[in-house]
Amino acid sequence: MSNSATSFQALRRLLRYARGYRRRIVAASACSIVNKLFDIAPEILIGVAIDVVVNQERSFVARVGFETAQQQILVLAVLTFFIWAGESLFEYLYQVLWRNLAQRLQADLRQDSYEHAQRLDMAYFESRSSGQLVATMNDDVNQLERFLDGGANAMIQVGVTVVAVGAVFFVISPLIALLAFTPIPLIIWGAFFFQRKAGPLYADVREKVGDLASRLGNNLAGIATIKSFTSEAREAERLREVSEAYVEANRRAIQVSSAFIPVIRMAILAGFLATFTVGGMLALRGDLNVGAYGVLVFLTQRLLWPLTGLAEVIDLFERAMASTRRILDLLAVPITVRDNHGASLPEPVRGEVSFERVSFRYGSSGEGVEGVSLHVPAGNTLALVGATGSGKSTLVKLLLRFYDPDSGRICIDGQPIDGVSLASLRGAIGLVSQDVYLFEGSVRDNIAYGRPQASEAEVIEAARTAEAWEFIQALPQGLDTAVGERGVRLSGGQRQRLSLARALLKDPPILVLDEATSAVDNETEAAIQRSLARIGHGRTVIMIAHRLSTIVHADEIVVIEGGRVAEHGTHDSLLAADGRYAAQWRVQTGALATADVE
Incomplete structure (x- = not known):
């Protein structure tokens, strides 16, 4: 498919998306059309005025009832006033309508694309950089806004100019009309020629914008690592390379788009000279009214010179359509994890969890779980252990329906989780993961x-239960202390305790701890363990742990190996079985004993 067809296909897709804005689009387009009609009217009045001065009582205006030249001039003055007033009014209206439409549409596109992205399964985010998504939702949407803000009106008014001025030309002199319009096919061909050349170049520009945003986002998020390895110079050079690639992509696009105006100017000159010379000769012979000749000369400029703006319009159009394709392609990504709105888990949720021959494989790596069957009675604690990549966290992701299993099913209180709404499912589960994410804001906001409607007393109680209240009180503003982006102003242990408090305030019947104590110090681990001992009563707890000392009191321990259940039982029974768990226990306790001796 050609680039021009691709761009117009993107425009059709955009119009389908914007069908709810059709009345606004029609109103804005109508104001653009009326404004342009008023805009070309003064050139006609200039010709009429010349006709009045030259022919006076024999002028065109005299034939409609105004006999004296003075009356005719006054009539033209009144018409000029109303034409200029009308032009100004409709210019105000089309600017307000187009700009408000641009703002409304870009806001809705950004909101819709973000909400759609939130509903996509986790595999989509794992295969794409956040920088590319941010560039699509922000910079691409802004490119479309810039086109709607001025380019759409310019395209409409160029079309109106060609039609309206062409009609006047053919009424006055078909011969001169043909001469004046001769360059237009060349101009239009040139516009599409440059558009075909510019289309892929601007698509490349949009890709380079995403790469640049991704590099900036990654570097700023990893600034501590960059500093610790004194890699500032290397990262600055890598950013410079990506930035230069963006500059080069823009340079190629600009080189093509900038060549349009000089070529078109020569075509315009040919049309203007034809009108100027041939019309002048006809006027000198008396075959063309002097006033009509003036109209033709002025309208030739009005017809042809705006066509030089096609370069800028096409530039805006190509940038906008390249961005539109990226935005609408994001909105077209299918949602694989379907939400069953309206269906809920039976209340009250007891917290019984069962995995029934569940199998799942990641498309990218082929890793996952195979035929896993587990049963966690309500109020019990299940611990999952195993090597990194064995499939423990995959089971948690399947329980939360970040993914759907390839086969088998997962039930809560006997209800298959794919038959209830995501809000009901995830509302019943509290997740505390190793990689704690805190949002920029206060301690209170994060807990x-x-x-969000929880009272301060409830927030404090959750903090006490998570053994976070003591350090919160020591912060400069207590609960109102800002945690910084991703909680950068807090220690790892503090962030982990806030994460636990956040899950506890939610008060879920099922609590999932995904290696929640693996990255904290011994004191924090002991504090979290005390918290878990208190909150585990009457609540189903699923724990993923590398430190076996943290799970010795679990009701059942399951060893996952290669995506399958290798062993299961209590701590004592697994030690007695002298299998994988017992071997791992000896390694960890032996290491601890050695550390104690040292």
């Missing part, structure tokens, strides 16, 4: 994230 109350799952229940």
Whole structure:
């Protein structure tokens, strides 16, 4: 498919998306059309005025009832006033309508693309950089806004100019009309020629914008690592390379788009000279009214010179359509994890969890789980252990329906989780992971994230239960202390305790701890263990742990190996079985004993 067809296909897709804005689009387009009609009218009045001065009582205006030249001039003055007033009014209207439409549409596109992205399964985010997504939702949407803000009106008015001025030309002199319009096919061909050349170049520009945003986002997020390895110069050079690639992509696009105006100017000159010379000769012979000749000369400029703006319009159009394709392609990504709105888990949720011959493989790596069957009675604690990549976290992702299993099913209280709404499912589960994410804001905001309406007393109680209240009180503003981006102003242990408090305030019947104590110090681990001992009563707890000392009191321990259940039982029974768990226990306790001796 040609680039021009691709761009117009993107435009059709955009118009389908914007069908709810059709009345606004029609109103804005109508104002653009009326404004342009008023805009070309003064050139006609200039010709009429010349006709009045030259022919006076024999002028065109005299034939409609105004006999004296003075009356005719006054009539033209009144018409000029109303034409200029009308032009100004409709210019105000089309600017307001187009700009408000641009703002409304870009806001809705950004919101819709973000909400759609939130509903996509985790595999989509694992295969794409966040920088590319941010560039699509921000910079690409802004490119479309810039086109709607001025380019759409310019395209409409160029079309109106050609039609309206062409009609006047053919009424006055078909011969001169043909001469004046001769360059237009060349101009239009040139516009599409440059558009075909510019289309892929601007698509490349959009890709380079995403690469640049991704590099900036990754570097700023990893600034501590960059500093610790004194890699500032190397990362600055890598950013320079990506930035230069963006500059080079823009340079190629600019080189093509900038060549358009000089070529078109020569075509315009040919049309203007034809009108100027041939019309002048006809006027000198008396075959063409002097006033009509003036109209033709002025309208030739009005017809042809705006066509030089096609370069800028096409530039805006190509940038906008390249961005539109990226935005609408994001909106077209299918949602594989379907939400069953309206269906809920039976209340009250007891917390019984079962995996029934569940199998799942990641498309990218082929790793996953195979035929896993587990049963966790309500109020019990299940611990999952195994080597990194064995499939433990995959089971948690399947329980939360970040992915759907390839086969088998997962039930809560006997209800298959794919038959209930995501809000009901995830509302019943509290997740505390190793990689704690805190949002920029206050300590209070982060603890109350799952229940924004919670009272201060409830927030404090959750903090006490998570053994976070003591350090929160020591912070400069207590609960109102800002945690910084991703909680950078807090220690790892503090962030982990806030994450636990956040899950506790949600008060879920099922609590999932995904290696929640693996990255904290011994004191924090002991504090979290005390918290878990208190909150585990009457609540189903699923724990993933590398430190076996943290799970010795679990009701059942399951060893996952290669995506399958290798062993299961209590701590004592697994030690007695002298299998994989017992071997790992001896390694960890032996290492601890050695550390104690040292």
